[in-house]
Amino acid sequence: MNIGEAAKASGVSAKMIRYYEQAGLIPQAARRDTGYRYYGDNDVHRLRFIRRARDLGFTVEQIGDLLSLWNDRSRASADVKALALGHVEALRAKVAEIQGMIATLETLAASCHGDDRPDCPIIAGLEEGIGSPLPRPAPRRFGKAGVPAS
Amino acid sequence: MNIGEAAKASGVSAKMIRYYEQAGLIPQAARRDTGYRYYGDNDVHRLRFIRRARDLGFTVEQIGDLLSLWNDRSRASADVKALALGHVEALRAKVAEIQGMIATLETLAASCHGDDRPDCPIIAGLEEGIGSPLPRPAPRRFGKAGVPAS
DNA sequence: TCTTGACCTTACCATCGTGGTAAGCCCCAC
DNA sequence: GTGGGGCTTACCACGATGGTAAGGTCAAGA
Structure with a gap:
């Protein structure tokens, strides 16, 4: 074909x-x-x-x-399993990272009244530094190749 | 400076x-x-x-x-909140997607004895189609811009 | 004063996986 | 034989970031 x-x-x-x-x-x-x-x-x-x-x-x-x-028909199944579990670890790290973002955003959003008034703790949080002053450059161990975009 | x-x-x-x-x-x-x-x-x-x-x-x-x-000092805090919460939704979707991958991989890995023998359900699962025959092209609603790589 | 090294400038290229486009050839059905 | 759809290659684009190279600048020390 x-x-x-x-x-x-x-x-x-x-x-x-x-x-x-x-x-x-x-x-x-x-x-x-x-x-x-x-x-x-x-x-x-x-x-x-x-x-x-x-x-x-x-x-x-x-x-x-x-x-x-x-x-490779003679490889040990352990090799495959190791590869798969290693990938699971990377995925878990990614999830943890994103969940950290979610937690921070939700904390900020919860304290924002979200009405017509202009003052907004979300903006303030971004301005001032949320918890730690500068969360430090992020290890970026899973950059690029971590998880595909979609 | x-x-x-x-x-x-x-x-x-x-x-x-x-x-x-x-x-x-x-x-x-x-x-x-x-x-x-x-x-x-x-x-x-x-x-x-x-x-x-x-x-x-x-x-x-x-x-x-x-x-x-x-x-914009006169914008409503609601506008900011909406943006933040929309982003939280996108992040959650991303997490759900990755967790689906993790679940599948763990199911496969759990059924793999992981020893010297060559037969391996993980490989078999990839060959045969894990649950559904072809998970279908994935809506890819969060492609590219969803979540930064790191 | 001259040199040296650290800093700045722009302009490129690469990543990763995917989609798009354009120019040109091929094949089948009518 | 013609039209439309499929195939080919060779490009460009995305997003955010890092790298490099070639050249100008600045400040400190000899």
Whole structure:
């Protein structure tokens, strides 16, 4: 099948299929005489795997590792589990970070009467520094690759 | 003071100060004869405000709105509160999304014995589709601008 | 006075995953 | 044979941030 059909069958856009190929996540697709890529069921299977891993928040790089593990029929399941649990830890850290933001915002919002009057503790909180004067530059351990945007 | 001092005083890197200026978040800085930008205490105050808003996960665009509200001494506190609570909603959605990922991963990991043997339900889950066959393209309502990377 | 090093300037490039666009070729159905 | 849709590559864009390079400036010390 052509790339469009593979896209429909796998849930990965044609655009992203080309990107994954270029990124080395999937092998170079076979080509027809015209230059069109063509795909078989195996390829779609692999793409679906990738799609699901993305839905679970793995980065493209991590998916590369997962694919290696998938293809290595003799690897220990412990290796896979370690990768998965490591990712869970990263996700949890992200959640904690966001929940900290939520808590601060809710505290501020709770003390804001939210009516016609102009004075507002939310603005004041941003001005003055909420709890600590400057929460310090944030370790940013999960920057960029932490969790995909969507 | 020069940009470096303003950066230290505000917790915003010189790089980002220039970026915020270019993005219209802060007005064009005054310049010395040499072309050096210089800043006063007001500017640092504004930068600190921005810094804290970023720490709370507001996007640069939203911070623009916040700054407008800050500068508009006659706006209703309700306007600020609405912005803040809207953001809280977006953050909560993000948390829910990530927690869904965590739940799935933990379910998979729990059923993986995690020893030397190669068979692994985590890989199988990615292959077969975890719960629903294809979780469907994800509404992606909070893409890009949802929550900053770090 | 000259030098040195720290600071400033602008203009680029990279990240990460995704979407868009444009120019041009290909294929199938009518 | 023609039209519309699919395919190709090669670009640009996003958002927020960091990096680098090439060049101007400033202040302190020799």
